Amino acid sequence: MKIIVANWKMNGDLRFVDKFIEEINSIKSKNIVVVCPQTALIGRFYNFHYHLGAQNCFCVENGAFTGENSPKLLKQMGCKYVIIGHSERRMIFNEQDDLIFQKWKVATDQKLIPIVCIGETLENRNNWKKVISKQLNLFLDKPLGNTIFAYEPIWSIGTGIIPADNEIISAFEFIKDLLGQRIPLLYGGSVDSKNARSILSFNNIDGLLIGRASLKISEFKKIIQI
Ligand code: PGA
Numbered sequence: 001m002k003i004i005v006a007n008w009k010m011n012g013d014l015r016f017v018d019k020f021i022e023e024i025n026s027i028k029s030k031n032i033v034v035v036c037p038q039t040a041l042i043g044r045f046y047n048f049h050y051h052l053g054a055q056n057c058f059c060v061e062n063g064a065f066t067g068e069n070s071p072k073l074l075k076q077m078g079c080k081y082v083i084i085g086h087s088e089r090r091m092i093f094n095e096q097d098d099l100i101f102q103k104w105k106v107a108t109d110q111k112l113i114p115i116v117c118i119g120e121t122l123e124n125r126n127n128w129k130k131v132i133s134k135q136l137n138l139f140l141d142k143p144l145g146n147t148i149f150a151y152e153p154i155w156s157i158g159t160g161i162i163p164a165d166n167e168i169i170s171a172f173e174f175i176k177d178l179l180g181q182r183i184p185l186l187y188g189g190s191v192d193s194k195n196a197r198s199i200l201s202f203n204n205i206d207g208l209l210i211g212r213a214s215l216k217i218s219e220f221k222k223i224i225q226i
Pocket of ligand 1: 007152156157158159160188189190191209210211212213
């Protein structure tokens, strides 16, 4: 059984949302399937048969923070998971390691399962160990509970470029050596129905984080049925 998470970046038509929910509800999967839509859509998933997650949360559980999303409310809206520190949050919204750590803490307090994303940019491709060690540093001596991590090389997200098999395998070995073998670790970056099976066959890979391919219903169906 693998963990299949959709970072479901759907910004378009509500009719598509309803169709997606209906079609995914109609199939069976032996995997743990989690769909993370943007916050505005979370209520629309009230009848979703699989797990629901958020793409982000604020670093304080509640209070006057116009425009931010309270992890406490996300939980009450039916989210079981929350993605934290996605590279788009890190790069576009300038989220730093300490903020991401605060978000992890508050999500954990709210009993949400955090999916913490890590990964290096193209410029840092040769320095990936250093980048990943820095991103993980605050987590290393903490009780990680059921936290999930996702290794997503930023140069692979949305590009169709997948690291070589040996690159994925050594990154996974390195990260699991730091975090402990027990901690679930997902791979993300240009996963589709054609490459998903072979990525999942590598040792130590607990699942996948999927962007674009989760927006194609037929693709996503194939992946969750692996
Ligand atoms: P991708 O996106 O699968 O389209 O590369 C991954 C992500 O958004 O995390």
